[in-house]
Amino acid sequence: SETVFIPDIDTDGIFWTCVQGWQVPEGQGTVDMGLSFQPEFVAVYSLSPTGFQADLPERFSFETAEDYSNGDIFIQSGESVLYPENTDGVWYFEPDSPEEFFAGGSVDLFLSSGELLDSMDWSVVVDSVPPEVSIHSDGVDYHTMMAEIEVEVDEELSGVEEVTLSIDSLEATGLSRRGDSVWVCSVDLLPYAGETVNVSVSAADSAGNETIETYQISVVQQPEAVFSSVYPTGIVYDHMPVLQVAVGFRDTHSGWTAVAELYGNGSARELSPVIKDGTTVQFPVKELLADGEYTATVDITGDSGETLGTYRWSFTVGTMDSTR
Helix, strand or coil, rough: CCCCCCCCCHHHHHEEEEEEEEEECCCCCCEEEEEEEEEEECCEEEEEEEECCCCCCCCEEEECCCCCCCCCCEEEEEEEEEEEEEEEEEEEEECCCCCHHHHCCCEEECCCCCCEEEEEEECCEEECCCCEEEEEEEEECCCCCCCEEEEEECCCCCCCEEEEEEEEECEEECCEECCCCCCEEEEECCHHHHCCCEEEEEEECCCCCCEEEEEECCCCCCCEEEEEEEEEEEECCCCCCCCEEEEECCCCCCCEEEEEHHHEEEEEEECCEECCCCCCCEEEECCCCCEEEEEEEEEEEEECCCCCEEEEEEEECCCCCCCC
């Protein structure tokens, strides 16, 4: 390792570049991470605005690492030359036609003597069209009271910046991108059992345009048993996983029991439960599972032998590929 001392300088004029490298060993061990830093001093920074904009302001601004007086510097784009004015350390200018001034994507800064100080990549593009939003699915899983919300967002120019969802105007939840234009999230609807809720989906693009679509979901009544905290799901690399599911009840059941069966690779296994913390049930697998697809089924039975709920889910057991 090496210690590097940075002098006390104006950090507003410095940009740091970080490069990471990873080495993953085949067996157990540590992961080596290499970091390298290279300070780069720039003559001009804080260009504003840049990129896609819903509309263009009258004034544009930048800052310089060195102090100059009005008339000491000018900027040029193509044949257009402008002398910016300094206010409290920030340089401002007003092009007659911003679209034409920034059309080339580059602006040069000169001293009044004609010496080039810096060539800036500065692109400003107007995108005033908001994204198009359509709801693909809002299916509610009766066993978990979770809704899988799938939204398609089309934005051809500046790209989608963020998609959020809120229920009855409560705190918004961010959606995750799945594919080029599909965004998804899972929402717990148990607090709204038996109600009709208003769901608002908001999509914003990189230019700041926003589209909000609102629709309603009729939530079913709470079932007797609601399942959550299911494990494993997706791909698991443990060949002796401990299956787990948490159960919440609508009514009180003091003597309930749970049984589970695991299907896969042409055979079925009955698993013995271990009840933990009163509502979480674990089912240890006591033999190595071969790679492949598996389906687990958990049945919850009440005091009198009645079925309170059944939950079925699938997962995959696999072997992790090692790389060096």
